Amino acid sequence: MRILLLSLVNLVIATGIDSSYRFENASLSVQSTGGLVRGVIDSQLPSVRQFLGIPYAQPPIGDLRFAAPQPAGQFGTINTTSLPLSCPVSNASGTIYSKYVLEFNLQGLNYTAPTSEDCLKLSVWAPTETPQDGGLPVLIFIYGGGFGTGGIDVPYQIPAQWVQRTQDHIVVTFNYRVNIFGFPGSAALPADGFNLGLLDQRMAVEWVAANIAAFGGDPDRMILWGQSAGAASAAVYGYSYPDDPLVRGLIQDSGTEALVGSLHPEQVASNFSFVAAKLGCEGLVPAEELACMRQVPADDIENFLLAYSVAGKTPSLSFSPVVDEKLVFSNWSERALTGSIAKIPAILGTNKDEGAFTPYDPTDPAQVAVFNQTLQGVFLCPAVMSTKIRAAAGLETYRYRYSGNFSNISPTTWLGAYHSSELPLLMGTHPNFRGNSTPEEYALSTFMQDAWVAFARDDGAALEALGWPRYDNSTAGGLIMQLGHGDTAHTDTADWLEQRC
Template sequence: MALVLFALLSAVQFRTARAIDCLNVDTTSGPVQGFVNKTTLHVAQFLGIPFTEPPIESRRWLPPSPKAKQNTTIDATRFGLACPHYRLGILGFPNAAGIKLTEQNLGLLDQRLGVEWVRDNIANFGGNPERISLWGQSAGAMSADYYNFAYLEDPIVAGFIMHSGSALTPFANLDTAQTNFSFVAQHFNCSGDQNFEIHCLRKVEAASLMAFLKNYSESATQPELAFIPIVDNRTVFSNYTARARAGKLSRKPALIGTTKNEGAPLVLPYNQTFGPDPAQADAITKSLILCPTVWTTRDRYAANAITFRYMYAGNFSNISPQWWEAAYHSSDLPLVFGTYGLARGAGTEFEKQVSEQMQDYWLAFAEDPVRGLPKLGWHGYEGVMGEAMLIGEGDKVMQPIAESMIESLCNDTLPGGMNHHM
């Protein structure tokens, strides 16, 4: 599972005139030039603004450093080139013996610096630093929840939005001997002591590292290599349930949910006509996504943290072209972003209604994580006697669903995964 770091929803309240007039904004990185395009006339866009010094060459595998302010204007009218360093995989989670334990999860340290940059600069864009939400999907949701526990005393953000993932999602780094990094070093003739491996690999082009790891993965060669977060007791912990029950989390409100058929695309191999084995797909849905979300919600409730829970059940042919896919892992994203008509043709009127309702709810949460959703009739988790929100089921845009119906799917399981037994 690739780590999608995070998405920031800042609830910026641009008035039309302000969005058009204020395309030159001063930031801690330097002045930036934005733009307004023809498809979103009421939205000022600023793309690819740097918030850290580039972690390249001698700075590779070092903690992030804030971007020094420059005098020349930063062109924020287009995204930069695809960059293996914004730090995923080996560049963001090296698990190398020559690096301090507390500096192994570099991608998560970058995330914190990104949130700090938003806090320091959002007002210049017309936003409110008191209304920042940290938003992620899948591994991005996991990283958002990691953040929730890592910065409990100064979270900066006012709320969390987590699609299909949480800190309890099973995602253990099994390379406890830290051999994967050395294996890569050996391939590039960088074998030696732990410091030499790092020094030598810093001279290898990122493109070469990425190409080797890509080819190695696709060839299914053994040993399997994985560069993912490790327990460092700074950004990632081993005992999230215990920490939650002890109140060691930010207690900021969270909007958390899953899709009804998360596991459909995750069963390999599968029959193209008949789809994957339903029992296998259901097992993955429960063990990997649904039940960890149930446990997370229970833990948050015990810690007196507000949680709004949903289940997405939309089944739209322009998003789920195979009849058996239905509401699969990530299929809710095009609806909440309103991009459902871009890939495989325009959506239906019902799809439009679902999308717009989701956007209204998500925006209400971002504007006021405590009171926004209750004003629209969506109340926080109150135990199994309460109700969650079911989205896109049948011909209903939104409808309540008993929490007991969701949680009953996990009655035959016990909380597990790396964060319960390590």
């Protein structure tokens, strides 16, 4: 079934700037709970205030390494005029991101970018004019990276151009700890101390809730939005804080709770001890081992993990969210069906060619098999299951499938709508690299941007006004929104797609 959507003219009217707002020029100096932050305006984006690198937690160094985040406290007056360094990461080689699309790497295409443990900072992109009455909707973005890499300084994922175009929303992105720094699993840690990266995420959301009004945002209209591991984080967040989510909705680009929950504490504790032994902390009881690892230079830890990964050594080392039955659970579906989940709407989606981010040669049958297995087993089928579970639990849910294939985003034809390729269209960065964007690309970008903002402003009602139906189990396969599949957008039944699962 195809339902043609509103023309772009009508769409802008429906989802553009709310004419009921009365705007006033906003200041580049904003008083936050921690102190005065001074932002910057880029001359090429004159209608966007950028506050880059605001501390939301204390630096996780010394005794705070491998510990739960602590509030930033008072920092006086700071200039927030440049993007902060990302947390220590372990970049994997041999993917499309290291060969074809470096714009998804850190620090301006630098594949070996510097990082810092003093990384628990966030950035705010807000219009230069903000409403006097009420505030603007807010999208809080969680980056992906398999819980091993990522940061807010990724060229394709900087939302300034989006805010410049719409002038009716705010975007916040934040760093959180990943890999061994975010999910250490030391046997000496308390039961609630395994998933530090997820605790970072909650503290960032709490900071936004407490401060976004000062930037012109509405704390009652915040959406938590993530991609890949960030999408999984958003899904997990809904289970972790069922009674106090602080946000009014979730958006999950290519990720669900099924991406986490397979690791258990004893597995990660073994990995932590293995790394500790290689870095001079061998033969110690857990508490001594943890204390020793807190003294090892962060660069030594980061470089060891990177070299170990590049060399393809065994055993493989995984540091990602573990089941603790506090934030990460072993019974997702049961919890949803019994009401132990935030009662807020969600958008879930996948991309047509998710698996193309793995090492891929379309002429090699073995790699084609890996591609299909990745697409279905890791992304598509878990999204199908999560959508159906949410619908069965009576939770408002909207689903999409992204198929956009544009040469300045996908430089080889077989990449197609690869994992994360929708983000440049959402962030507005699609024309920045490898040539100009097509009119079709701009049209799809505009629709997606405005749909995401509409969801933040008015939840699902705004999506349904755009012709995006709520997903339910009464129709075979349910109704989903096709994005970039032959046209800008249309609805479709998903039975043909879900048969793969």
